[in-house]
Amino acid sequence: MRRTAQAMAAVIFSVGANSSPAASQGSDALIADLSSREIAITTGFAGTALLLFGTVDGAGDIVVVVRGPKRREIVRRKQRVAGVWVTGQSVAFDDVPAFYFLASTRPLNDIAAAAVFAPKRIGANNLRIVPVSRADVGRTGFRRALLRNKARNGLYSENQGAVKVKGGRLFRTRVFFPSNVPTGNYAAEVYLLRNGVIIGDQSTPLVVRKVGLEANIFQFAHQHSILYGIIAIVIALGAGWLAGVVFRKA
């Protein structure tokens, strides 16, 4: 399988509407949790990794999918006009997950048939990204470009083979969140498959939010934008004036 070697490589993904399974649905064959239910974006935030771990009852394959909040995304294409590259056509997509991460014990093709993953929207070929305008449905180049750009920004990734199982019972994988991780509500879905069938699943919520100074500045900029602008100007005036005074005396 070509995909085998792609652990940690950012590959093109996305999901459509997320049919996230209800928390601890079905059998007790699968129990999973995250090392933290919250990612706090602070002043020193430079990306982070969470540990997703759990136990399974007996043999099987594990597939982990972490999905971020859904957003509208606009994909723009540059085209050459008179020798320079100008923004040309654009296509808007709705319900695009801002973040998508997949990890599995083996390549998906080896675990089960595509028809098993399709309804759960797991894997590159099963993602549903729908253009806002019906006229844009046939323009698959824009859809591929969306996935490619998301992967390049580190927001979509596929890590087949990254879930490690110990003693046939304990499993774990690391979920990486880059520094540009979007804020919002996330869900970490874990699926247990045996003999090509999903026999257990679980979904764990996760929140990514700005905290402390970062959160305050962002909120202030949006809620009191006039005052924010004035403060920015006063700081600049003060700093410039101070530097002038200090250096004149020196």
Add this chain to the structure above:
Amino acid sequence: MQIYLPIAEMSVNALLLLGLGGGVGFLSGMFGVGGGFLMTPLLIFHGIPPAVAVATEANQVVAASVSGALAHWRRRNVDAKMGVVLLVGGLFGSSLGVWLFTILRDIGQIDFVISISYVLFLGVVGGLMVIESARAWIRSRKTSAARRKLHQHTWMHGLPFKMRFRTSKLYISALLPLAIGIFVGILAAIMGVGGGFVMVPAMIYLLGMPTSVVVGTSLFQIVFVTANVTLLQAINNQTVDIVLALLLLVGGVIGAQLGAIFGARLKGEQLRVLLGLIVLVVCGGVAYNLIAVPADPFSLAGIGSAR
């Protein structure tokens, strides 16, 4: 040392930005320019969303120009009346510019307009600067220096609403500085610059102001115009990143003072040739990005617009 920028929503190296601010500040102090035309493209190259780079740089230029403006004011190198007329145009122009910026951002053309503005204005100004100062240099080596006429009468002197500007020893139509103010204001808003590199030549060659008051008057109105841009960008687009601005202006104000001391040791012509060359290099860099085949012609619209 990584630091997360709350508005740009990305993590950057704080020391790198301090250094960048210091370096550009040094050059701006040395040449007596705001430095916005250098900093904004550098920020965009660094991956800061253009909308954030332009708005934040306007904020930084406020800091960069205020100490210079104050120094010139104390030395009475500011034509306050001319400054106010330019400023009226500048406030109107920069408001118009921010409005245009928002529209261009919404239709996805702001990146292109920023780039093409840089190529056009930096190309023309840098080219003229190099040619002019190279000539001056050659002239100064020969003994006979051809003098420019102090006053040349053109159609511009037939315009109505004449005003007397005593400090500049001019009696010209107020429409002229008003129009220059509007034009530079639009540029300031769209390019994230103070506009000194357009304002100063316009004052010298179009208005015929004495060079002694040109820099001070230009700085005087730049402080207010960039403050206006900062405020309007903050209100309309929420793209002023205070953390980024702080990093840049700490390095910038210190660098500018050191640059001013260093610049005093160089000759005027040498300074202008150097500055002209730097302007042309930046112009070339932006032009290359506009002409070269992009690695991926598709991009996502992010904050303001995608990088």
